Amino acid sequence: MKTYQPALAAPLLVGLYGAIRLLPGSKEPEAGWLLGHAALLAGLLLFVPVLLELRRRVASRLLSTVALTVAGTGLAASVGQTLIDLWVGAVAVDKADQRRLFGEVQDVPGVLPVFYTVLPTLFYLGLLVLLFAAVRRIPVWSPLLVLVATVMMAMDLDLMTPGALLFALALRPLTGSAGVPGRPVTA
Known part of the structure; x- marks a missing residue:
């Protein structure tokens, strides 16, 4: 049976970031900050193959291409934010x-809405x-x-780890190990 590991690794790495950010000192420019954001970056990058796999499973090429473009744009912006x-x-x-450096970066016109x-x-979306x-x-x-997890994380970033675990559960059928056979797409 084919397995698809990015579907689990991506949200679990985002969840690791969420757990690290709750630790004392992790919001300071120290090892916790860097380790957490490195895990977040790796998780975000692993969402690229997840999005491509989902696109493959959508019957409508137009809808899947538009949704992939929208998701990819948001993902690129999130990667940019994480790199900043x-x-x-x-x-x-x-x-x-x-705080000073964030202020300088975020004062550049367009940075806040874009990243x-x-x-x-x-x-x-x-x-x-x-x-x-x-x-x-x-x-x-x-x-x-995923909708519930997204709302949870939008309400409070401290819920990032539980939200990421819900993402992992939601994406588990993509791994081929969830015991839920894919249903054929009919035209």
Whole structure:
């Protein structure tokens, strides 16, 4: 049976980031900050093959291409945000310097909507469209779990780890080990 590991590894690495960010000192420019953001970056990058696999499972090429483009745009913005966060964490000497550097970066026109507020949300929107469009080949509860997890994490970043675990559960049918056979797509 074919397994598809990025579908589990991606959300679990995001969940690791969520767990690390709850540890004391992890919000300072220290090892916890860098380790957490490195895990987040790896998790985000692993969502690329997950999105491509979901696209493959959607019957409509037009819908899947649009949803993949939307999700990919949001994912690229999230990767950009994570790279900014990693850079600030690597060069800042203390919390005050970290705040100053973030202020300088985020004061550049367009940075906040592109990397922090607007475009990153497109990842979740595109992912949800792909999941809902693929329900003929995955269980209907998969997109519902992702929707619940997304709302949880949007409400409070401290819920990132439980949200990521819901993502892992939702994406488990993509691994081939969930015991849920893919349903054929009919034209």
